[in-house]
Amino acid sequence: MASVEALVDLLAKAREKTRSLVVEAEGRFTAVGDIHGDYRTLGQILEEWESPYLFLGDYVDRGDMGLEVVAEVLKLYVEGKAVVLRGNHESPVMNIEGGFLDELCEKIGSRCGAVYKEFEKTFASLPVAAVVNGKIVALHGGIPLKEDMTPASLEDLRRAGGDLVTPADPLVFQALWNDPCPCDTYAPSPRGPGAWLFGRKITKEFHAANDTAVLLRGHTYVPAGCAVHHGGAVVTVFTSAVGPYRKTKPKVAAVRQNVEVYDLSTKEPARCPEDPDLL
Numbered sequence: 001m002a003s004v005e006a007l008v009d010l011l012a013k014a015r016e017k018t019r020s021l022v023v024e025a026e027g028r029f030t031a032v033g034d035i036h037g038d039y040r041t042l043g044q045i046l047e048e049w050e051s052p053y054l055f056l057g058d059y060v061d062r063g064d065m066g067l068e069v070v071a072e073v074l075k076l077y078v079e080g081k082a083v084v085l086r087g088n089h090e091s092p093v094m095n096i097e098g099g100f101l102d103e104l105c106e107k108i109g110s111r112c113g114a115v116y117k118e119f120e121k122t123f124a125s126l127p128v129a130a131v132v133n134g135k136i137v138a139l140h141g142g143i144p145l146k147e148d149m150t151p152a153s154l155e156d157l158r159r160a161g162g163d164l165v166t167p168a169d170p171l172v173f174q175a176l177w178n179d180p181c182p183c184d185t186y187a188p189s190p191r192g193p194g195a196w197l198f199g200r201k202i203t204k205e206f207h208a209a210n211d212t213a214v215l216l217r218g219h220t221y222v223p224a225g226c227a228v229h230h231g232g233a234v235v236t237v238f239t240s241a242v243g244p245y246r247k248t249k250p251k252v253a254a255v256r257q258n259v260e261v262y263d264l265s266t267k268e269p270a271r272c273p274e275d276p277d278l279l
């Protein structure tokens with residue numbers, strides 16, 4: 001790990017990089033699901049899979065190398081080699097309980113409180129969704145629901161704002177927290193108040209409104225490392241194999257006009273379970 005000054009500088013540069021909560025990206029990407037401090041798996045991806053990368057959030061907490069992971073991911077972001085999205089673990093309420101704040105204090109000592117404040121600002125600045133080649137929507141959690149329980153559009157999400165540190169905006173919060181369910185409309189999420197499960201009708205309306213085809217997301221632990229939902233209109237990838245996730249078979253996805261999931265180690269196309277009940 002480089003010096004604390006270099007870390008603070010990297011965090012500031014990452015903040016300058018983001019222009020909008022929803023970003024557009026063109027080309028072919030290697031998409032990576034939750035890493036949660038799994039530096040070894042991240043290293044394997046960077047060695048064996050092509051850039052540019054599309055990171056779907058949750059870099060820190062649970063695994064014990066969150067600092068190294070988030071620094072590497074943000075470095076790639078600043079260098080223009082990766083699109084870096086925010087996960088629900090890129091927020092203070094998670095990092096106090098989840099391990100990242102403790103890890104930071106162990107590794108950098110008494111300045112950790114001040115440096116964490118820099119992380120807070122950088123996490124709040126990250127985009128929450130990317131639209132790849134106009135067709136693939138990438139985000140960490142799921143489709144946000146408006147107050148009338150219809151899906152928010154990408155335009156609604158682009159216009160969200162207010163306190164982004166928490167984040168307090170319900171649409172931003174849900175983009176980081178929601179999960180798909182094998183249901184038609186929606187249901188309250190077992191993750192807690194403010195989060196929802198979204199069903200196949202919501203997914204269909206969302207894609208119709210945005211003229212998109214696939215929602216690619218992370219967020220949910222699946223031992224297979226992937227899952228497909230709603231007839232292929234939603235794909236989950238999970239890429240951490242440390243701590244509580246050590247039995248995972250990590251996956252990555254190749255994103256062009258469509259999404260193809262591959263096993264990280266064998267590099268074979270993955271067989272992902274269909275419509276599993278995730279929570």
Ligand SMILES: [Mn+2]
Pocket residue numbers: 034058087088089140218219220
């Ligand atoms: Mn998550």
